[in-house]
Amino acid sequence: MINNFKLLQLKEEFIINLDSLEYKFMTKVQEKSLPYSLEGKDVIVQAKTGSGKTVAFSIPVVNKLNVKKFAIQTLVLCPTRELANQVAIQIKKLCRHIHNVKVLTLCGGVPFKPQVASLRHKAHIVVGTPGRVLKHISENNIELENINTLVLDEADKMLDMGFYEDIMQIIESLPKKRQTMLFSATYEKNIEELSSNILNEPIFIQDEEVHTNEVINQKFYEVKQEEKSELLPKLISLAKAKSVLIFCNLKISCEKIADEIFELGYDCVILNSDLDQKLRDETLVLFSNKSYPIMIATDVASRGLDIDNIDLVINYDVAKDEKVHTHRIGRTARAGANGIAVTLYTKDEMDKVLEIKEKFPHIVFEKTIQEEDSYKLESLYRTLYINGGKKHKLRAGDIVGTLIATANLAKDDIGNIDIFPFHSYVAIKKEFEKTALKKLNQNKIKGKFYKVYPR
Template structure:
């Protein structure tokens, strides 16, 4: 694989990429970046974990004129979670440039604060189709300076019924622009959309992420009552420290969470009943390794950028093969090996047969061979909630300094730091969490006492 020095990027840009640990290009980056940096339209078929977010973030940042305070790039995404993660990635890729403003416009969060933020201007917008349309018609958002449009996970947006909304958004954009479409699949509806909105696009395909040696899939035939008993042993015997379990309903998510909690296993749940703040918090605490298990509906099968998931368990088989592929794609990201375990019974055997048509390397295990294990299922970290964020001018360095210099925690005790607009979350090794909490309550951050608590 090539490294980023082969691209026509400034030394500061390359140094920033290196600081983000982007050393060599993934296949989709290697094939798309030379074209996108020349301003070409492109269609990229790439599955999750392929590095596609960086693939379109680099041309967005390269094209940016920071002194021109107008919306220059627009990224459309299917979900709030994905939009937030894309925005965060663009901020990281652009941090060698001062005063870049990236704004997310998504449903599920208050509308008026977004209107106020737009009045202050933005360079890059990351949005869900419904909310950006609301701003087009009500706020009269000015998109006349947009030079680059990205549609990420276009197939998911079409599955969610956003086809007409996408076309309405595009009507508000300049006809002279660069357009990039990223999709995990390339079916007839995607081809139709691409023909309508792209000009002489280059087509790039990367199927390397889900090659058979990357994800091992094991299927167990079990009845409904056996699933709950098998899961703790399955996780412990595989020594999995980060597990994502998919259920088809939010009720089943909560029922399974209760069962595991009664067995002294810490779990998180993610489904549509949760408010956006709760969903953000849940994703952060799972991704920073503070909880070993996340039980979710298909709201988590797409649009979550969480690395190093050891094991995906399909407690219920997905409604279709496409969703199954996206579920198992949560493990083995960026070419790493992973494991996906699926439960089925006589009623859902037909779904297994449909999956078999797509994969020729499925393993059918015997449930009696799952070793009973009493090993503890736990995480190395816990999360400290801090009631202060970007709007309070709080930075990661401020938090790190308070924890190390003022309180005396070793740097290796501190994990991932996530700073949102009004709150922050810090992963801290379990043996230091109480000291960190008590210390921050007694010490100031940037000259102020800030409320904190252990999550």
């Protein structure tokens, strides 16, 4: 098969790196936007999360990078720390064929002073949240004069979170001569206004596959409020889902549903705005690596989530409007995969439902939920916590190597590995959890003993 990234006339080593990352064919968003963005043109891209947009803006950033010029050349703004971290990881992967590229994240929720120290040591690319980036600008910690590219990722979410003024202040500090790429799931008046103020003769690109019925199968069920929790196992069974995200409107509802689901024999985690950053990170790790196959979340807490392979989204509560509904269902059917989104509503919520139906005319209204007793959702993995991370020079390969050598695990027995500055997580097939826990505590990883705990 021909790797059609070759059509972009990238350097051979860049094509080889893309191929090693299993990027065989461009997504629609990449195919439409890259010919323009690689020419240095400003672009506005309307595309849902999971459409390949991160690669779409990262390829031009990496392609034009001058690694010998040790100065910030690209600034990427994201709505949340989680998304910023994920974007930074993706850019680092795309830079693997270039030596000594420094990608720095500047986000809230983590200590400020270490970021100041990192900025003193320079960087090529900065990925951050508007509030924290603006704070560094206001304290003269960051040099912006060499920036030639600005990316606004999930611009609609940043505006929803009240970042308009912050974004405009940041842009006032940037060089006027630059390329700007704006990515947004929606293109409403606020995005139109923002883009008209900051882009120069932009090319507008729309992904026609944004939340189409062929990709996301949407079903609505009218139910009584007190029936909702007992219907969840049936919905999960009917979809044969392995990963489920349940949305609620209130934090107190998350706690209530979690208790009810646990009593029904399911493992779940909760994501709400009460969690501090470390617990939030751990919750996302446990869900994304399938140790806990169900996550219950509020809309505020779920902003900026970038988790693949969510089979089923359940709107336990109807979203407050079609914009929030679009955001919710976009968590499934990512990167061209199919997904199912189910909404439970009561008679009193029909006005909201009809508003959503105007945006999504292919919604199916179901009367009953079929029984599927043969399927039971179970977690395939367990997660181990290791009290060592990036600051200890710990890498995923070190953990894998120790597990294979000491616990006799096969590579397929080891799932996701997430490495943070001072700690790490590794997913292990649950039948090997006790063996892996014992061996990691008894043996050195990269020449050093670490404490390992189950999660």
